[in-house]
Amino acid sequence: MELSKNFQHNEAEQKWYQHWMDKGYFYSTPxxxxxxxxxxxxxxVTGVLHMGHALNNTVQDxxxxxxxxxxxxxCWVPGTDHxxxxxxxxxxxxxxxxxxxxxxxxxEEFLKxxxxxxxxxxxxxxxxxxxxxCSLDWNRTHFTMDxxxxxxxxxxxxxxxxxxNIYRGVKMINWDPQALTALSDEEVLHKEANSKLTYIQxxxxxxxxxxxxxxxxxxxxxxxxTAVCVHPEDERYAHLKGKFCFVxxxxxxxxxxxxxxxxKEFGTGALKVTPAHDINDYNLGLKHKLAxxxxxxxxxxxxxxxxxxxxxxxxxxxxxxxEDLKASGNFVxxxxxxxxxxxxxxxxxxxxxxxxxxxxxxxxxxxxxxxxAVMNEEIDFYPSKFKNLYRHWMGNIKDWCISRQxxxxxxxxxxxxxxxxxxxxENADKVLEQYLQKxxxxxxxxxxxxxxxxxxxxxxxxxxxxxxxWNENRDNKELDYYYPTNTxxxxxxxxxxxxxxxxxxxxxxxxxxxxxxxxxxxIIRDKQGRKMSKQLGNSxxxxxxxxxHGADTVRFSVMISSPAGNDILYDExxxxxxxxxxxxxxxxxxxxxxxxxxxxxxxxxxxxFAIDWMQERIKQVELSIEELLKDFxxxxxxxxxxxxxxDDFCSWYLEWVKPGFEQPMSAMVYNKTIDIYESLLQLLHPxxxxxxxxxxxxxxxxxxxxxxxxxxxxxxxxAELLSExxxxxxxxxxIRDARVKNNLKPKDVIELAVDTKEExxxxxxxxxxxxxxxxxxxxxxxxxxxxxxxxxxxxxKLYISSNVAIDTAAQKEQLQKDLDYQKGFxxxxxxxxxxxxxxxxxxxxxxxSERKKxxxxxxxxKTIEESLSLL
RNA sequence: GGGAGCAUAGCUCAGCUGGUUCAGAGCAUCUGCCUUACAAGCAGAGGGUCCGCGGUUCGAACCCGUGUGCUCCCACCA
Numbered sequence: 001m002e003l004s005k006n007f008q009h010n011e012a013e014q015k016w017y018q019h020w021m022d023k024g025y026f027y028s029t030p031x032x033x034x035x036x037x038x039x040x041x042x043x044x045v046t047g048v049l050h051m052g053h054a055l056n057n058t059v060q061d062x063x064x065x066x067x068x069x070x071x072x073x074x075c076w077v078p079g080t081d082h083x084x085x086x087x088x089x090x091x092x093x094x095x096x097x098x099x100x101x102x103x104x105x106x107x108e109e110f111l112k113x114x115x116x117x118x119x120x121x122x123x124x125x126x127x128x129x130x131x132x133x134c135s136l137d138w139n140r141t142h143f144t145m146d147x148x149x150x151x152x153x154x155x156x157x158x159x160x161x162x163x164x165n166i167y168r169g170v171k172m173i174n175w176d177p178q179a180l181t182a183l184s185d186e187e188v189l190h191k192e193a194n195s196k197l198t199y200i201q202x203x204x205x206x207x208x209x210x211x212x213x214x215x216x217x218x219x220x221x222x223x224x225x226t227a228v229c230v231h232p233e234d235e236r237y238a239h240l241k242g243k244f245c246f247v248x249x250x251x252x253x254x255x256x257x258x259x260x261x262x263x264k265e266f267g268t269g270a271l272k273v274t275p276a277h278d279i280n281d282y283n284l285g286l287k288h289k290l291a292x293x294x295x296x297x298x299x300x301x302x303x304x305x306x307x308x309x310x311x312x313x314x315x316x317x318x319x320x321x322x323e324d325l326k327a328s329g330n331f332v333x334x335x336x337x338x339x340x341x342x343x344x345x346x347x348x349x350x351x352x353x354x355x356x357x358x359x360x361x362x363x364x365x366x367x368x369x370x371x372x373a374v375m376n377e378e379i380d381f382y383p384s385k386f387k388n389l390y391r392h393w394m395g396n397i398k399d400w401c402i403s404r405q406x407x408x409x410x411x412x413x414x415x416x417x418x419x420x421x422x423x424x425x426e427n428a429d430k431v432l433e434q435y436l437q438k439x440x441x442x443x444x445x446x447x448x449x450x451x452x453x454x455x456x457x458x459x460x461x462x463x464x465x466x467x468x469x470w471n472e473n474r475d476n477k478e479l480d481y482y483y484p485t486n487t488x489x490x491x492x493x494x495x496x497x498x499x500x501x502x503x504x505x506x507x508x509x510x511x512x513x514x515x516x517x518x519x520x521x522x523i524i525r526d527k528q529g530r531k532m533s534k535q536l537g538n539s540x541x542x543x544x545x546x547x548x549h550g551a552d553t554v555r556f557s558v559m560i561s562s563p564a565g566n567d568i569l570y571d572e573x574x575x576x577x578x579x580x581x582x583x584x585x586x587x588x589x590x591x592x593x594x595x596x597x598x599x600x601x602x603x604x605x606x607x608x609f610a611i612d613w614m615q616e617r618i619k620q621v622e623l624s625i626e627e628l629l630k631d632f633x634x635x636x637x638x639x640x641x642x643x644x645x646x647d648d649f650c651s652w653y654l655e656w657v658k659p660g661f662e663q664p665m666s667a668m669v670y671n672k673t674i675d676i677y678e679s680l681l682q683l684l685h686p687x688x689x690x691x692x693x694x695x696x697x698x699x700x701x702x703x704x705x706x707x708x709x710x711x712x713x714x715x716x717x718x719a720e721l722l723s724e725x726x727x728x729x730x731x732x733x734x735i736r737d738a739r740v741k742n743n744l745k746p747k748d749v750i751e752l753a754v755d756t757k758e759e760x761x762x763x764x765x766x767x768x769x770x771x772x773x774x775x776x777x778x779x780x781x782x783x784x785x786x787x788x789x790x791x792x793x794x795x796x797k798l799y800i801s802s803n804v805a806i807d808t809a810a811q812k813e814q815l816q817k818d819l820d821y822q823k824g825f826x827x828x829x830x831x832x833x834x835x836x837x838x839x840x841x842x843x844x845x846x847x848x849s850e851r852k853k854x855x856x857x858x859x860x861x862k863t864i865e866e867s868l869s870l871l
Numbered sequence: 872g873g874g875a876g877c878a879u880a881g882c883u884c885a886g887c888u889g890g891u892u893c894a895g896a897g898c899a900u901c902u903g904c905c906u907u908a909c910a911a912g913c914a915g916a917g918g919g920u921c922c923g924c925g926g927u928u929c930g931a932a933c934c935c936g937u938g939u940g941c942u943c944c945c946a947c948c949a
Contacts, residue, residue, distance in 0.1 A: 005909090006909085006911075190945090190946085197949085214949080215949065216949060217949070218949085229949095261948085262948085262949090263948055263949080266948060266949065267948095267949065270949095271948085271949055272949075273949095274949095278947080278949080279947050280947045280948070280949080281947095281949085282947095283947080337949095339948095339949085340946090353947090385875065385876070388874080388875065388944095389874090389875075389944065389945085392874075392875095392944085392945070393944095393945080396945085396946095492943090492944090495944095523943095527882090527883095529941095529942085560897080561883070561884090566876095566877085566884085567942085567943090569882095569883065569884095571882085571883075571898090573882095573898070573899090574883095574898085576898095576911075577897080577898070577911095579911065580909095580911045580912090581911095582911095583909065583911055583912090584908090584909065584911085584912085586908085586909080587908040587909035587912085588908065588909080589908085590908045590909080591908035591909080592908085593908090594907095594908070633885095635884090636884095636885070639885090639896075639897075642897090643896085643897090650908090650909085651913085654908085658908095661907070662907085733914090733915085736914060736915070737914090737915065737916090739914090739915095740902090740903070740914070740915055740916090741915090745904090746904075746906065746914080747906085825891065828891070829891080832890085832929080832930075835929055835930085836929080837928095837929035837930090838890095838929040838930070839929085840929080841928085841929055841930090842890075842929070842930080843890085846890055849890080849892090850890080853891075853892090
């Protein structure tokens with residue numbers, strides 16, 4: 001078989017993903033094995049794969065694939081979220097491009113378009129995950145608006161309503177004037193804005209020409225003012241008690257009220273009170289029984305109630321009114337002012353606080369078990385710093401505004417009769433039953449269903465339950481087996497939106513936590529630390545990256561740069577490193593394949609040092625990987641495997657067992673080498689599934705697949721063997737370094753004489769050492785070899801002889817450098833040991849180790865000095 | 872305004888219970904090699920005020936205080 005120069009990813013990826021699918025490796029059904037379950041955070045149904053998904057899903061795939069190798073029955077559930085507001089916005093835009101206005105459509109017509117859109121684009125993101133190599137159980141794919149899921153959401157609503165946890169009420173909400181819907185507090189982002197603070201004077205209603213000046217960043221709302229408020233102890237305004245003033249331009253007469261809410265220092269110490277457009281003003285209004293004048297329409301234009309500028313946009317009016325106030329003589333001044341402005345997380349529109357009738361979910365009761373579960377570590381957060389954040393939010397939780405003035409989503413199962421009475425039930429039939437009890441002879445036509453749909457998170461919070469058909473059968477076998485799930489992998493940005501609410505739903509509806517542990521990944525940023533976003537155009541096209549570089553390489557590049565708990569600065573340079581790694585492994589495989597034809601059972605097989613050592617190294621790394629993965633330190637685990645394969649296996653091991661030019665290969669060594677390579681591939685497989693599976697099958701004919709191969713117990717590594725390996729590496733490096741420094745060409749043959757107490761070590765590694773340093777003879781000696789390069793390694797003295805002239809000055813310098821270092825080292829150790837306080841206070845083992853350092857250093861110094869004296 | 876986190880090589884980051892096996896890794900840089908797996912490679916090397924200051928300690932990158940700079944979260948001061 002002809003092997004290509006480098007690893008060809010495209011073909012391998014298609015082949016193996018299909019093969020894994022055909023073999024059914026991704027599918028899970030309950031059995032006697034323990035389950036390891038992850039539910040994927042469902043991406044937006046109309047979304048396309050971006051770097052965040054790549055990170056998130058690679059992490060999950062690594063956990064799943066590794067758990068599978070460890071004998072768990074793994075189940076990773078895919079699916080998509082209907083993403084109410086985001087999807088509706090996209091559909092509205094799509095229709096607009098077609099020249100269709102949503103307002104001209106009936107609800108049914110709009111939903112028909114929306115479903116068409118979902119069918120067309122809804123599967124794209126899941127298909128893209130296949131390209132990444134994600135081992136998802138596709139038979140379990142769910143969508144949060146599937147019929148059964150829809151019903152579960154409705155049932156939960158009815159259940160909570162009947163328990164009294166859901167109610168309808170008028171409150172100040174966050175209004176998105178672009179999407180024309182209410183939003184929850186979590187859907188509002190606060191952004192720093194450069195605003196203007198406008199000072200406006202209101203004429204006092206009195207005989208004299210007197211004014212009171214207020215400061216505001218929203219002059220366009222003055223038509224909604226129903227009072228001016230000052231601090232009761234503010235002497236400047238004490239004389240205005242009981243007085244009134246006039247709102248400029250419209251001349252509404254409003255009271256001057258007194259409240260210690262006011263900050264005397266801010267602005268002029270006088271506040272215009274606009275209860276309809278500010279939450280604080282609203283509260284003030286309630287306290288002082290002020291009228292509410294709502295001067296804005298739903299879309300952010302001025303309403304009839306404003307009297308002037310009717311129909312004009314709020315931001316246009318903000319500028320215009322300043323001009324008009326100047327003309328009327330009410331304008332005082334304007335200054336620059338930085339403040340926080342709330343914007344819609346989805347549309348980016350500036351939020352209007354707005355008084356309106358909405359549905360609310362009382363969170364307090366549900367929050368308490370959910371808070372406790374995380375605080376007492378029944379649910380573990382990684383990194384644990386997010387516990388603080390969670391506690392703070394849960395401890396200050398407010399009622400959740402769950403109604404949205406949208407069509408795409410679960411429609412609220414509430415009906416109203418002509419008198420405004422509310423009937424809540426799973427469906428129209430049941431509602432009618434309720435209605436008929438009070439209104440004999442009525443029909444469903446007497447009732448009108450609420451137009452609103454539920455917040456998308458009101459469905460996603462059921463995800464870990466409902467993907468196992470919880471609502472159809474609340475104690476079904478699968479739910480018992482897979483739930484609670486094991487690990488949730490998600491971004492910290494949705495800790496409140498989703499994670500907290502899933503925990504609440506888990507306890508409220510199932511009486512159990514939804515997951516054992518939550519791993520919060522970092523946020524992906526570009527090299528300069530900027531968040532990746534469409535606007536900045538700094539987010540690479542993931543599919544293109546996979547196409548060009550291969551899924552393994554992309555996975556590698558994302559994982560190698562993502563320390564646990566920190567943001568990821570993504571640099572495409574990592575792609576190069578990943579690609580090189582694939583090729584390194586590919587070429588190692590080619591080397592091994594080259595030996596295949598040269599295998600002979602005749603070759604002596606007593607030289608097993610390399611094999612023994614490599615096996616211990618694998619054990620060692622396996623142990624550290626296990627520890628690292630427990631703490632989700634995936635990038636470090638990957639670095640360990642990377643180095644194990646590149647450095648230990650390719651750079652050392654393969655060189656150590658490599659037969660001489662055109663020499664036969666020991667059958668035993670050959671087979672062990674393949675065993676070893678397979679172990680390495682298995683360790684790496686969860687991170688880079690395709691290239692490892694491909695090489696696994698090329699190394700030798702296999703009856704199984706790497707993906708389904710089980711990890712065997714590795715055991716404790718032999719420390720002595722490991723340190724011998726390290727010593728051999730140091731020896732080789734030191735001699736190579738000496739060769740370079742003495743201008744010995746790689747082809748120049750040397751002779752090595754060793755003065756050591758550990759002859760057995762040299763005997764067992766002699767063959768390897770000879771090849772690695774190109775020595776034709778290695779012998780033992782008790783005295784210096786004249787005319788040689790002398791080196792000191794530990795307390796061993798090495799003498800390198802060759803027919804090339806030796807530069808004694810250079811070596812002398814090197815030895816002197818070593819000597820200085822050792823002397824300095826010894827001094828610091830002896831200083832410590834002669835310090836009475838140290839000897840009195842330090843732990844005995846520390847003192848012991850210092851003594852050892854002392855004697856080692858003394859021995860080394862003696863050795864170096866002896867060598868030096870010969871030069 | 873409240874809270875959290877971070878600051879170590881040119882860059883990205885490890886460094887766990889304080890102790891020269893602690894000052895590290897990868898990338899980048901420099902030097903020498905087209906050596907028959909791999910130049911997308913091999914063999915070597917250089918590179919640091921562990922953010923500043925103070926303290927605790929026999930001993931501090933690590934603990935405490937403080938200052939500076941950055942990041943994030945929460946919050947109803949116009």
